Amino acid sequence: MKLVMDWNEWSDLDAMGIAELVRNGEITPREVAQQVSAGVEALNPEINSVIEIFDDVVKDPLKDGMDPEGVFAGVPFLMKDLSSTVKGRLQEMGSLMMKGNRATADSFLTKQIRNAGLNIIGRTTTPEFGLCSSAENPDVYITRNPWNLDYTTCGSSAGTAASVAAGIIPISHATDGGGSIRIPAGVNGNIGLKPSRGVFSAAPNSSDLMNVVSAQGCHTRTIRDTAAFVDNCRGGAPGEFMPYWKPSESYTEQIRRDPKKLRIAVSHEWGDYRATPHIVAELERAAHFLEGLGHHVEWVVPDVNLHAAYEAQTSAYIMKFAQTISNILEQKGLERPPADLIEPMCIRVFEEGRFASYAERARMQGVFNKTSRELATFFEDWDIILTPVMASPTPLLGTKEYLTISDNPSVYNWFENLWGIFAYTSIANLCGLPGISLPMAEMENGMPFGIHALARQGDDGLLLQLGAQIERALDGKWNHGRKPAVHVSEI
Incomplete structure (x- = not known):
């Protein structure tokens, strides 16, 4: 099959x-879908x-x-x-x-995606129920990082x-x-925005009330x-429990302008956790870069009880995933997760959380x-x-x-391991804040590394505006203009 363009151009x-070329009649949606299909087949x-x-x-x-x-x-x-069904x-x-x-209906966000002119042509890998940090159960699949196939993409x-x-x-x-969204974006060299609460709908099978820590994006x-x-994809479905909002100006327009001079607090000291020296140096380099763009940058440790926050989020995830598994078992007429079909840590989470009381949930919500x-x-x-996207290098x-194929007998110790490396991102989920990972840094081995920015709830546009200012200053050359070892340009 002859492709519509060469891979470097693509x-x-x-x-x-690509959309502009389609609108100009230079290429067709079918041709670009065939291009993606060919890329998948090759890589x-x-x-x-x-x-x-x-x-x-x-x-x-x-x-x-x-x-x-x-x-x-x-x-x-x-x-x-x-999450969203097709x-x-x-x-x-x-x-x-x-x-x-097999899904019987499109979710609300899927409909929004279609209305935005995106052609859904396939599905991508995820760890079991999205619980852990890497899609690598050998009995299901192992997804590899295109920058170095020995490393995880995270998840x-x-x-x-x-x-x-x-x-x-x-x-x-x-x-x-x-x-x-942000962690795998950071270790694969992509841009990943986790939006504020009240941007993308989880309807009809969930809501921000039921699934308070989760968000969707791209x-x-x-x-x-x-x-x-x-x-083009934001907005609430009829019957939402939480308010859904829109900014007075589209983000597409907002990002055309640089933000005002921003007050940027920089920290890698996050509760009990600290980043490695190299990651701190990369964070410092990013902070100097933002200072050079005219922003006020200062190293500050937020006065927040992060230890309590991690404990509450551990409780939240245990209850959430236990309920997810319970619902699946009920649909299948089973009382317990089959050990040959569900991964060990997911079973332990189910056991730990299935009898959680309302009082436990209320305590969690109080800390939130x-x-x-x-x-x-x-x-x-x-x-x-401003923080790193992770505290340690890509595993x-x-x-x-x-x-989740770990043999760790303790659910709580397993979560503590997660917080130790993924220390900086979960606060956005707890508080409903926007967070973005930008591919500005790199690890000692040359793999990409994300710099993570958080803003107050509803300031998603400010994060994108800052990202656009950085992108212009870099002349569009994220990842220092480098490409992964496994890349379509090498086909």
């Missing part, structure tokens, strides 16, 4: 750039990021209801195999237990991160319950793609409330908090202490 375009044997391509929608991009008049004009899109398609959630599970938006980084697709779906390679995705108030008070003096594949 990988230099973002989603909005998936190495990185294992895509579970399935929907060949019928590649052939006929209008088949499932994509609106070609939407802003993305038929640009291909991959869905993470978790009518008639498998959603197996990274679990042997869910093999053959839980694993396949999306690898697919975007490898140049296969410019934009792909992601979700974030504690950093699952990975991209440019700020304008992320801005366009949020502008107190933490949110403390951080909001901090944001009265600061516009941005090698097979680092079982972070995986």
Whole structure:
């Protein structure tokens, strides 16, 4: 099959750039879908990021209801195999237990994605139920980092991160319950925004009330793609418990201007956790860069009881995932998770959380409330908090202490291991704040590393505006202009 463009040209375009070519009649949605399909075929044997391509929608991009008049004009899109459902398609959630599970309807966000002109052509890998930090159960699949195949992509938006980084697709779906958009974006060299609470709907099967820590979003390679995705896919479905809001100005317009001089607090000291010396040096370099853009930058430790926050979030995740597994067991007429179909740590989480009381949930919510108030008070003096995206380097594949195939007998010790490396992102989920990972730094081994920025609730546009200012200052050269070892330009 002859492709519509060569791979260097393809990988230099973002989603909005491809959409412009489609609108100008230079290429068609079918041709660009075929390009992505060819990229998956070429690279998936190495990185294992895509579970399935929907060949019928590649052939006929209008088949499932994509609106070609939407802003993305038929640009291909991959869905993470978790959360938002796609009518008639498998959603197996990274679990042997869910093999053959097929969605009966589009979720609300899926409809918004189609209305925005994105053509959903396949699904990407995720760890079981999105609980852990890497999609690597050998009985399901192992997703590899395209920068170095010996390393994880982190997670839980694993396949999306690898697919975007490898140049296969410019934009792909992601979700974030504690950093699952931002962490894999950071270690794969992508842009990953976790939006504020009240931006993307979880309807109809969930809500912000039921699933308070989780958010949806995407990975991209440019700020304008992320801005366009949020502008065109946001909004609440009928019957939302929480208020859904829109800014007075679209993010697409806002990012055209530099932000005002910002007050930026920089810290890697986060509760009991500290980053490694090299990561601190990279954070310091990023802070100097922002100072050079005219912002006020100061090293400050937020006055927040982060120890209490981690304990509350551990409780939240145990209760949330125990309920997720309980619901699946009920649907299947089972009382307990089959040990051969559900991973060991997921079973332990189920056991720990299935009998949690309302009193335990109320205590958790009390800490959430107190933490949110403390951080909001901090944001009265600061516009941005700048941290690393992780406290330690990207783990090698097979680092079982972070995986749900871990044999750690203690659920709480397992979560403590997670907080030790993924220290900085989960506060945004607890408080409903926006957070973004920007590919500005790199590890000692040359792999990419994200610099993480947080803003007060509702200031998503400010994060994107700052990201756009940085992008312009870098002349668009995120990751110092480098590409991964496994990349479509090498096909």
